[in-house]
Every structure is written in C-alpha cells, then in structure tokens.
Amino acid sequence: MYKVKVYVTLKKSVLDPQGVAVKDAAVGMGYPEIDSVRIGKFMELMVEKSERDIHDVLNEMCDKLLTNPVMEDYRYEIEEEA
C-alpha cells in the first residue's frame, strides 16, 4: 500500500479569484502583512500495489480525473510503502 500526497495548484498565468477574496478578507481583518494568496487542492490517496507502475497510475489519474491540465499543475509524493 502506498500513501500518496497530491498537490494541485493553478498555473501561474491563471487568475485565482478565490485567493484574491481570501487576501482581501485577511487585510480587512487586520493582517496587512498578507501580500497574496493562491489556493489549490491537497489530496491524500491510499493506493494498493498492483501490476501497473505506481507512477503510471498516478500520472494518468491526475491528468484524467484529479486535475484540469489546462488550468492546473500537479505534483505528488509517494510517502510510504507498507
């Protein structure tokens, strides 16, 4: 069994209105230190071992299901094998 952490971020060229809203809220709540906020997704997957290579499975799944490759980038870490 693998424990996989997937980090999904908006590409730099894509506007992040949710992040702007959080940044404005932070400044309004008394945190003028906050300069910018970008919001992405963080997923923890438990993946069983199979005949297929774990990287093949993950890359294919990220491209097809977990992310929108037009607007988002992703990276993953395989954390433990037990």
Place this chain on the structure above:
Amino acid sequence: MYKVKVYVTLKKSVLDPQGVAVKDAAVGMGYPEIDSVRIGKFMELMVEKSERDIHDVLNEMCDKLLTNPVMEDYRYEIEEEA
C-alpha cells in the same frame, strides 16, 4: 517577505463525501488500486515582514479565516525569506 505553504486537511473523524466520490470515480474509470481519497486545501501565501511574529500572524489567521477549527486541521511551512 516569507513564502508560506498552508496545508488544510479534514480531521480524521470527519466524513469526506467529496473524497469518497473521487475514489468511486477512480475505481469506475479503471483504477481499482485506489483505496481511499481525502481532499483538503493547499494555500500559498506571500507574507510581508512586520513587527508581529510570523507564527503568531499565521496561527491566528489560520484559526480565524483560513480553516474551520472544528472540522479541519492545518499545518504550515515557511519556505523562504527574501
């Protein structure tokens, strides 16, 4: 300026229907290796230096604005100071 990465996850005792939906979709799309999925948030903040301690600012902001402390846990990494 600090670059801060904040990871927000649902507490273990909280059901994650979005994660269950993604897991079911993955299995349906031909990835039976996927055992479970939990979905959280990942935020990248640029924070200016101020008189206040960066940890005080971040912990307060996470508790009040970025997370729901009843249902979510968070951790953060301060990545670089420039």
